[in-house]
């Protein structure tokens with residue numbers, strides 16, 4: 014898709030990666046319909062204020078979106094410092110349900126990009142649990158059902174992004190030949206959420222990763238990858254994940270192997 018003249022919905026436009034992505038797409042000639050619970054300080058497109066943490070909030074946003082979209086970028090998200098129920102509601106069911114409601118409004122040849130994370134790289138080890146959670150008919154019941162599982166409640170952010178990895182494949186599979194669906198997995202990116210990640214994943218771990226890479230990722234680094242996934246050059250990329258972390262996961266894997274080999 015060349016984005017000039019196209020209409021795209023971008024969630025999370027009030028901050029960080031969502032704001033940078035909206036700005037990049039607008040510079041490329043796209044009309045952006047931005048969604049966020051917070052009103053952006055400066056936004057050039059149509060803005061819909063809404064709360065993606067409840068089915069009613071998601072439905073209210075979807076109702077205001079017109080037909081004829083070229084794509085949907087599910088970027089809004091909350092860190093693991095938020096209550097675990099909120100993390101699962103926004104990061105999993107907000108993405109799932111907004112996509113379900115907007116898919117009929119996306120024209121053939123459109124594209125969807127979901128924001129996952131490189132902390133979800135081990136998602137396949139929990140595939141069955143993740144798949145069950147993602148396909149639950151009722152979000153509130155699904156969330157209540159994991160309340161006694163500390164693996165989920167104690168790692169809600171990681172689990173939520175593992176769900177996004179699987180959800181992306183489900184959505185791609187259900188829309189083959191019509192709408193492509195991919196995810197992007199950033200490493201640490203310099204946005205307001207990064208401070209929360211330090212509290213959630215460990216300050217030393219996050220700061221050590223940034224020091225190793227020489228810098229944190231910038232929102233523009235992630236926006237560029239998202240824009241690539243919308244482009245004609247990415248036409249055969251579907252149901253896959255693009256890890257955009259400056260090489261962090263690769264380095265960790267090689268280091269772990271070197272340690273195991275001695």
Ligand SMILES: NC(=O)c1ccc[n+]([C@@H]2O[C@H](COP(=O)([O-])OP(=O)(O)OC[C@H]3O[C@@H](n4cnc5c(N)ncnc54)[C@H](O)[C@@H]3O)[C@@H](O)[C@H]2O)c1
Pocket residue numbers: 024025026027028029030031048049050051063064065066088089090091092103128129130131198199200201202203204205206207210
């Ligand atoms: N920054 C990083 O290091 C990093 C790394 C990996 C993945 N991510 C993911 O990238 C995405 C964007 O993160 P960011 O770094 O730009 O964070 P951010 O905090 O700067 O932006 C997140 C945006 O989502 C919005 N949002 C949160 N809950 C919402 C709700 N209920 N309804 C509507 N809007 C809501 C916020 O208001 C905010 O504008 C998130 O999904 C995040 O999990 C970020």
